[in-house]
Amino acid sequence: MAAAPGGSAPPAGPGPRLGFSTADSGVGMSGLNPGPAVPMKDHDAIKLFVGQIPRGLDEQDLKPLFEEFGRIYELTVLKDRLTGLHKGCAFLTYCARDSALKAQSALHEQKTLPGMNRPIQVKPAASEGRGEDRKLFVGMLGKQQGEEDVRRLFQPFGHIEECTVLRSPDGTSKGCAFVKFGSQGEAQAAIQSLHGSRTMAGASSSLVVKLADTDRERALRRMQQMAGQLGALQPAPLPLGACGAYTTAILQHQAALLAAAQGPGLGPVAAVAAQMQHVAAFSLIAAPLLPAAANSPQGGGPSTLPGLPAPIGVNGFGPLTPQTNGQPGSDSLYNNGLSPYPAQSPGVADPLQQAYAGMHHYAGPEGCNLFIYHLPQEFGDAELIQTFLPFGAVVSAKVFVDRATNQSKCFGFVSFDNPTSAQTAIQAMNGFQIGMKRLKVQLKRPKDANRPY
């Protein structure tokens, strides 16, 4: 024992004598540990949790006990952050994965250290994860990249247990993959180094490397999609009271809380309820905030609105909220008598209903789709709907968002179900001043068109 060679420091002389209550079977004489002073650990090494350790034993005391099963990479007794008191347990990582497995099977629940009532615990630390924490989702791959390419990319970070590129039924790559590492540490290292680090050929954005969804997250995702479908097909007839963006924000917050609060074991029904509440909140956004009876001078045009006081604050949607429900003209977005909106013709189906009727369609027919630039930074899809809903049935509205920052790119698309509405919207809204900006509203460029403007 006294001659532990190599990097393993010999246990300090006096210290508590180490032994198991069952049998003392020559612990500590096995390992010659030649090699570098700084040990290397295998990529697939396992971090072990060791419990039921007598408080009197420190790392040096414990070392010989565990060295029987192989070279130790790291051994740390857990201490209270504040008091520094020994917590009766430790983390142990062997250089070799195999050593950890041997130690676990030989020691876990098998022996009891002196002075303890319960047998020692030796098992993978919780931080090692039980599968999900070692599995990565990889996005923004090139469509032509296969398993081999992905493996090449991730192989430097550890032992890859699985590597699968997701493909459509016809075999073409969906541009994403799953990679499972031997340990959580390897997975985290890969995330650290690779996420956002490069853009693969043919990808629209930089590489995505993150933990794969858990089963629960996957189920939630599915339900979100289903709820979305339901909402698009059957817009709930909601009371359109005085509910503006602020109310919406509260509802969304509540929905988020509900979703976050669903701990393990929450049934699918409650999850759906949370999702449906979210859908309801979204529906409320569409409460028309615009003056229904505001007869605007159509001939004037937006360019005749110089010096318009900013109707929309840069820090929120305060002015967007209808403060007097149903009272045309007053306290509305356009309290200057220069609203660009045409009167809503009676007899036309509720535009709200129409707006949602086909909302899952991205684009309408040619000539129905608008490209809108110079949107206020805080404009989202909902505000875009609100702004263009008076001109006709909005089939879709989408503000582009930078995926990395979640910030609006200040442009978006609105589609109507007919070209006349689109033209009316252009006439009324192109050049319209909001805050410091003037909207640019024009027909969306067809995919194949080559004109810059």
Place this chain on the structure above:
DNA sequence: TGTTATT
């Protein structure tokens, strides 16, 4: 100038 995908 319609984006990013979850076995």
